[in-house]
Amino acid sequence: MKPIPATVAGLCLTVAVSAAEVRLPGKRDLLGLPPVPVPADNPLTLEKAVLGKKLFEDRRFSADGTISCAHCHRPELAFQDGLPVSEGIGGRKGTRNAPTVINAAYYTTQFWDGRRPTLEAQSKDPFVNPIEHGLKSHDPIVGVVRSDPAYRQAFERAFGVKPAQITIDHVARAIASFERTVVAGDSPFDRYLYGGDKNALSPAAVRGLAVFRGKGRCVSCHVIEASTALFTDNDFHNLGVGFDRIADRLPEIIAAFRKAKAAGKPVDEAVLSQQELSELGRFAVTGEVSDLGKFKTSTLRNIALTAPYMHDGSLKTLEEVVDFYDRGGFDNPMLDGGIRPLGLTAQEKADLVAFLKSLTSSRFATTGR
C-alpha cells in the first residue's frame, strides 16, 4: 500500500472523525444543489446516518480485518483514496478509480458503469468482491452487527429492529443514509452564480465559467442549470479513455465477458478483476454494443480534491484533463458525438482549470491535498 504523505497524515490528526461530524445537510450546505433525493423506503434520519458512518469505517467487514469502506473512500481525502485504481484486501489492485462519496447521492446510478441503481445496492457489492473486502458472503457482517452490543443498540434506535431481525439490507440502508449526509454545494462557484456574490470567483474563474458554458462545451454533460448544478447528466459517454486496450480485439473480449456472465460470474467481479473487461464500460451492464466504452459522467464538484481522473485514473491533473478534452478525447469509432477538438487557447485552458478549482465545497475544503 502507498505510504501516506506526511501532509495528509497531518490533516488526519486535525480533522476530527467523530459522530459529531455527521449532520443532516443544512440550507447553506445545499446552495447550488437540489434537495437530496431520498427513497421512500429509507427515510433519512440522523440515527441511521450516525450508524451508517460507524459501519462505513468498520474494518471487521473484510476477510482479514483490514478493509472498511473508508479504506478506499477516505473521509480525510474527500472520500476517495487518491490512487489511479484502488487497492483492496492484500493490496490487490482493481481496475477502476474510486469515485468520491461526496454528492454520490445525486447520481441516478452507482459505479462507473451504473450497474447498481441506488446507494443501498452499491454498498453491498464491495464486501463480497474478492479484490475489495474479500468476504465470501455478507454473513460475517450480519454476525457482527447482531452480536456487537453497540450495534445492537444503534440498529434498534435507527430501525426499531431486534438483533435477530437485522439483515444486510439494514446495514445497506444505514450506510446509504450516512452517504446522503455527505453532500455539499456551497462552493465559490455556487456563491457566485446562485448566492449573488459577484466577488466569490476570481476573474480567471469567471472567464473559466464562460469557457465551460461556451467553447469548452462542458456544460452539456457536466450540467449547470438556472438555480442548481449537479455537474452531471447522469448519463454514459465514451471519451476513448482506455478504449485502445480493447479496440482491436472486441469480438474476443465481448465473447469472454458473455461467457463469464453465463457461468454466473457477477459483473461486479468481472469488471474489477480484469482490465480488458473493465474497459467494456456500460456495455457490461446493458449488453448493447453502442454502449461499448461508455462510462458515467462524474460530477465535477470538489474535483480539485479527487485526483487522479477518469475511470482508470489515467489523467493525473486537471491540466491533463483539459488538454485531453481539447484534443478531442481519444478517437475511436464509438467516440461520443459530443467530443471533438476544441481549439482552446492557453489562457482559456488555464481559466477553465481555475474554474474547476472553484467547485470545492466549503464543507470539504480542508480534506484532500
Add this chain to the structure above:
Amino acid sequence: MKRRQFLKGMGLAGLGATLPFSLVEISFGMGTKPAEHESFTFAYISDSHLTHLGGTRFTRNFDQGLRKAVMEVNLMEPKPDFVVYGGDLAQLGKREELDHGLELLSALRPPIKWVIGEHDFYLDMGRYWEDKISPLHYSFDHKGVHFVVLNSILTYEDWIARWPTAEERMANMARLDNPHGSPFLVGEAQLRWLQEDLAKYDANVPVVVLSHSPLYKIFKPWNFWTDDAERVQKLLQRFHRVTVLHGHVHQVLYNQIGNITFYAMMATAWPWPYPVSYVQKPNQVPKLTVFMNRADPFHERDGTGWDILDLDSGAITNHYQLWLNENRTVAFDFKLKHPVDLKYQDPDKRIPPQFHY
C-alpha cells in the same frame, strides 16, 4: 426451389391474381403467417453524407456516424446475412466522397447490397456508382424472399437539362427544401423492368423493395415523395406480403398502404425534422408513426443510427438501432394488419421527447 415452400399448402395459389383484393386478403391470410419460412437477419446502413472538405479531409461528424455503424454491424451476434447500404453515401456525389465511403465500408464483414441515393447520383448521373459499386436497379432472391432494388431518385428530363454545370445540378438536388427542386421518379423504364421482374414470382412470395426515397407521398417540399409511387404500388398489389424499406428521410417513419408495409431506415449522418414541424405547408406524415425522440444537437449521434431487420415473425420486423436513445422495435401486427411500435404504439404510452412541433 424455395417457391415450392410457399405453394405447398396453398392450393388456391393460382387464383391469387384474379380474385378481388379483399378476398385475397382473407383467403391467403395477409393477416396470417406464411406456412413455411426461413427466418434471417440483415442490417441496413444508410444516409452517411460523407462530405469532402479538401485533400484528405472530410467532415468529421459524418465520418464518425458511418464508422460507428460499421463497428456495430461487425459485432452483431448472430451475424447478419448481408448489409444493405441505403444510399446517400456521398454528400455531393464526388469521387473522393464515394471512395472514402467505400474505404470505410470495406471493413464490413458481411456482403453489401447497394441502393443509390440522389446525393450519389446527380453529379455524374450515377456513372461512377455503376462502374465501381453496383448496378442502379436489380433484384435478387434470398431464402425465399424476392428483393427488388430500385433507383427511385430519378427525375424529369427537363429539370436535369436545365443546369449549366454538373455541380449546380447536384447542389440543387442536394438542397432538401429547394423551391427549384424536382420530385423523385422511378420512371417508365424501371416500371417496365419491374413489371417483367415481378411477373416471374407467385403472389405468395414475400417481396421486399429497397429504394432510397419513400415509395409513397409524405411531404413534397422536402421530396419525401416519389411522383410515380402509386404506379409502383399497383405493380406490387398482387403480392400478399410486400415491404418497402427506404432511406432519405433520416427519421423513424412507418406506414401501411393496402398490402404494403413501409419502413424508413435511419441515417448515420444527421436527423431530419418531421414535416409537421414546418407549419407553412400541409403534410401527409403517416399517423401510424410514433415519432422518434427529439434530438439534442450537442450529441451529434442523437437522432442517428442504423437498422436490424429480421423475418422471425413471418413479416419484417424493424429493430431501430437508435444511438443515444432507447432502441425501438416496429413489427407487423398480424391482427391489425399494419406495423406497430411494440412499446409506444398506444397513445397513452407516449413520452414527452416523442412530441415534435
Add this chain to the structure above:
Amino acid sequence: MKRIPVWLMLAALAVPAPGDEFTEEDLKRWKAEYMKVMERGEKLFHSPLGSNNVSCDQCHPNGANTHPETYPKFQKQLGKVATLREMINWCLQNPLEGKPLGLDSDEMIALEAYIHWERRGVPLAPGKH
C-alpha cells in the same frame, strides 16, 4: 390643470402632421425592406457558415425545428436561459465548427429574419422546451 401657453397652441396648429402617420406606400416599402433582409438570411441559412461545409438547412430545412417562438428559454446546451441569437451562435460554433457572429451583426439579424419568417403565424411560447 396648468394653462397651455398660447405659443404652444399656435405652434401645434402651424406644424404639419407628425411623421407617425404612415401610409399604405410606407407599409409596402418597409415590408419590402424586411423581405430583402429575410432573403439575405435565407441565403446565409443555406450556405456553409462554418468550417466543415455544413449549412443550417441540413438539419433545419425551411427553418424547421428552430422554434423561434419559444425564446428566451432555458437552453440545455448553454446551461442558462438564452435567446435565439445565442443559440444560432452555438450552432455556428458546434455543429458547423465555425466562428460566432456578433449578436447585433447584419448577418445575425438576417438569419433571425429568415427563421422567424418561416415560422410566421405560430403563437409565442416563451420558455417552452
